[in-house]
Amino acid sequence: MGLREKRKLERRERILAAAQELIRETGSVGLSMRALARKAEVSLATPYNLFGSKGAVLAELGLAVLKKLERKMEELRSHDPIEDLLHIAELGANTYASDPRFYRTLMAVLTASARGLHDDAISGGSVRLWQRPVEAGIRAGLLRADADSEFVARDLVITFLGVLDLWVRGVLDGEAMRTHILYAFTLALLGLSTDASRAKLLRHYRRFQRQLPREIRVVDNGLARRRARPAGEAANGGAAVAAKVRAPQAALPEGIQ
Amino acid sequence: MGLREKRKLERRERILAAAQELIRETGSVGLSMRALARKAEVSLATPYNLFGSKGAVLAELGLAVLKKLERKMEELRSHDPIEDLLHIAELGANTYASDPRFYRTLMAVLTASARGLHDDAISGGSVRLWQRPVEAGIRAGLLRADADSEFVARDLVITFLGVLDLWVRGVLDGEAMRTHILYAFTLALLGLSTDASRAKLLRHYRRFQRQLPREIRVVDNGLARRRARPAGEAANGGAAVAAKVRAPQAALPEGIQ
DNA sequence: TTCGTTTTTATAACGCGTTCAAAATAATGT
DNA sequence: ACATTATTTTGAACGCGTTATAAAAACGAA
Numbered sequence: 001m002g003l004r005e006k007r008k009l010e011r012r013e014r015i016l017a018a019a020q021e022l023i024r025e026t027g028s029v030g031l032s033m034r035a036l037a038r039k040a041e042v043s044l045a046t047p048y049n050l051f052g053s054k055g056a057v058l059a060e061l062g063l064a065v066l067k068k069l070e071r072k073m074e075e076l077r078s079h080d081p082i083e084d085l086l087h088i089a090e091l092g093a094n095t096y097a098s099d100p101r102f103y104r105t106l107m108a109v110l111t112a113s114a115r116g117l118h119d120d121a122i123s124g125g126s127v128r129l130w131q132r133p134v135e136a137g138i139r140a141g142l143l144r145a146d147a148d149s150e151f152v153a154r155d156l157v158i159t160f161l162g163v164l165d166l167w168v169r170g171v172l173d174g175e176a177m178r179t180h181i182l183y184a185f186t187l188a189l190l191g192l193s194t195d196a197s198r199a200k201l202l203r204h205y206r207r208f209q210r211q212l213p214r215e216i217r218v219v220d221n222g223l224a225r226r227r228a229r230p231a232g233e234a235a236n237g238g239a240a241v242a243a244k245v246r247a248p249q250a251a252l253p254e255g256i257q
Numbered sequence: 258m259g260l261r262e263k264r265k266l267e268r269r270e271r272i273l274a275a276a277q278e279l280i281r282e283t284g285s286v287g288l289s290m291r292a293l294a295r296k297a298e299v300s301l302a303t304p305y306n307l308f309g310s311k312g313a314v315l316a317e318l319g320l321a322v323l324k325k326l327e328r329k330m331e332e333l334r335s336h337d338p339i340e341d342l343l344h345i346a347e348l349g350a351n352t353y354a355s356d357p358r359f360y361r362t363l364m365a366v367l368t369a370s371a372r373g374l375h376d377d378a379i380s381g382g383s384v385r386l387w388q389r390p391v392e393a394g395i396r397a398g399l400l401r402a403d404a405d406s407e408f409v410a411r412d413l414v415i416t417f418l419g420v421l422d423l424w425v426r427g428v429l430d431g432e433a434m435r436t437h438i439l440y441a442f443t444l445a446l447l448g449l450s451t452d453a454s455r456a457k458l459l460r461h462y463r464r465f466q467r468q469l470p471r472e473i474r475v476v477d478n479g480l481a482r483r484r485a486r487p488a489g490e491a492a493n494g495g496a497a498v499a500a501k502v503r504a505p506q507a508a509l510p511e512g513i514q
Numbered sequence: 515t516t517c518g519t520t521t522t523t524a525t526a527a528c529g530c531g532t533t534c535a536a537a538a539t540a541a542t543g544t
Numbered sequence: 545a546c547a548t549t550a551t552t553t554t555g556a557a558c559g560c561g562t563t564a565t566a567a568a569a570a571c572g573a574a
Contacts, residue, residue: 004520004571011522033561043523045563054561112369122428123473151469155416155441162419171379184412184445191447191462205448212408216380261540261551290531300554302533307552311531516574523568530560538553544546 012050015040019061020102028105055113062110062117069095070129081136082143082189082197086204088133089160089181096164097174107168121161127153142197143189152192159184176213183208269307272297276318277359285362312370319367319374326352327386338393339400339446339454343461345390346417346438353421354431364425378418384410399454400446409449416441433470440465 018040022031033054037044051057072095073088096103110117120126131153137143143152160181167177186205193201275297279288290311294301308314329352330345353360367374377383388410394400400409417438424434443462450458 002572007570008521032559034559044561045524046522048562049521122423146463148466148469150471151440151466152444154437155444158419158423158437158441159412159416162415162422165419165422166379166415180411180415183408184415187409187412187445187448188441189448191444191450193448206403209405209408212405214407264540265552289529291529300552301531302554303552305532517572518574519570519572521568521570524566526564528561528563530562531558532560533558534554534556536554536556538551540549540551542547542549544548 008050011040011042011046015042015047015050015057016061016064019057023102023105027101028109031105031109053113055109058106058109058113059117062106063120065106066117066126070125073129080142081133081140082201084133085130085137085156085189086182086185088130089156089185090178092160093164093174093178093181096167097177100174104168104170107164111165111168121157122154126157129153130156137189137197141194143192144194147192152188155188156185159188171216176216179208179211179213183212265307268297268299268303272299272304272307272314273318273321276314280359280362284358285366288362288366310370312367315363315366315370316374319363320377322363323374323383327382330386337399338390338397339458341390342387342394342413342446343439343442345387346413346442347435349417350421350431350435350438353424354434357431361425361427364421368422368425378414379411383414386410387413394446394454398451400449401451404449409445412445413442416445428473433473436465436468436470440469 015036018036019031022036022039026035033047034044036054036057037047040047047054047057051060069092073091076084076087076091078084078087096107117126127150131149134143134147134149134152134156138145138147138149163172163177163180163184166172166180167174172180183205186201186208190198190201190205272293275293276288279293279296283292290304291301293311293314294304297304304311304314308317326349330348333341333344333348335341335344353364374383384407388406391400391404391406391409391413395402395404395406420429420434420437420441423429423437424431429437440462443458443465447455447458447462
């Protein structure tokens, strides 16, 4: 690898690291390409040369984070594949919940700028990660033999991402997110359970059902649009409180079919 | 209601109708606030006065669409609550799939501009819609008596939205989306099935499993960022093809924890 | 070292979502 | 009828992501 390539890689890493720091320091507010370029000490055009777009920068960061998490998940392996599945899910939930600011921001911005990890999540490596314990469960007689491990794994991934998305949006807090994921997993696995596993899964199911919060109260996810005064013009101390608009319900224009 | 209120409502509806037309005509490209204001024959600031933000305009449109769909869903009621659940899900999937351009665009933009329908979906009316057939199923002895209908309904909503999101992103086509939803529903219900319903649900499960596509090929969802030449400057016929950037994988900056 | 080729930089521009002071307009009191 | 007051619309402006362009810098080869 020539010097040229090395410098390029260096810049790439500097940009990724800057993105990470920026998210940690400011959340999504302040995560602008101009700020990113400044922090990485490159010009505004460089991230576009090296990644293509803002979304691509963050997708790469997100992918790296995901791979790291998946590597930790791979390590979890015991004698009981079903317990493994639940432990893997729990590890994932706990990881996200352990750093809400970072992960919520990252996930939110990945969700928004389409073509995120979702393609990969279904067609790529994530499915295979979940597929392995499912297959092991089938072999061990703990899950129905006629179940297709790939489709089951897809279903688990979709559920996981769905609940995670609610957490990102602040509809669920970390605790509720974890319990919901485990509840959903248990429910899906219960559908595939055999006599050898049903009793245990039912116990799990009842436990998670008991732990689920009945009331949903939307929490502040820190992603709301804040009035970001340019930091230079500190005069006019934020007095203007915009009146909340809540007009009478307008009728739906016809033709929705 | 004074003249003022009437005019206001008029403008609101004009804006919503304009948003709908704009989506149908141009997809997400061209769905700008300036174009919206022009089509609705109001000034750029008016939608902000009346709704608050672009996301809020589309959220209102989306909510109206959702309510309309849910009203159709409510009508589906037969003697078999489990069949009802599947039929409701199928109706939803078919409705979305029947007009991909419109619904994909609407859903994509709702997903992106946070605080969409997702709050409502979990805490609001959607859950209750699914909850009713689940309750009926429990009463009829088709689902386990110790199941909590609210949590089951939440799980179904989350799954539905998760699969729908994959369709919106183009990871699944309409057919695969419908089958995936039905597969996931069947799997969840199978976990709660009783002797009275298990055989039938198993038949469904095997059928949907057979219909699922094994290969995932990402389709064009029409939401990619297109180079939108201002329509006035037709010269310089789109020659410049930007070189695709695909650099060697950069290492993850340390400290992700 | 010198030449030729890439790549980064600096800067300006575009359209975007959003905000704000000022102008225009409807409602109200006399 | 008019003048006052409370809203609402307007038009200009901001920072954003992104692109284009020309100049400068950095590398590889001779």
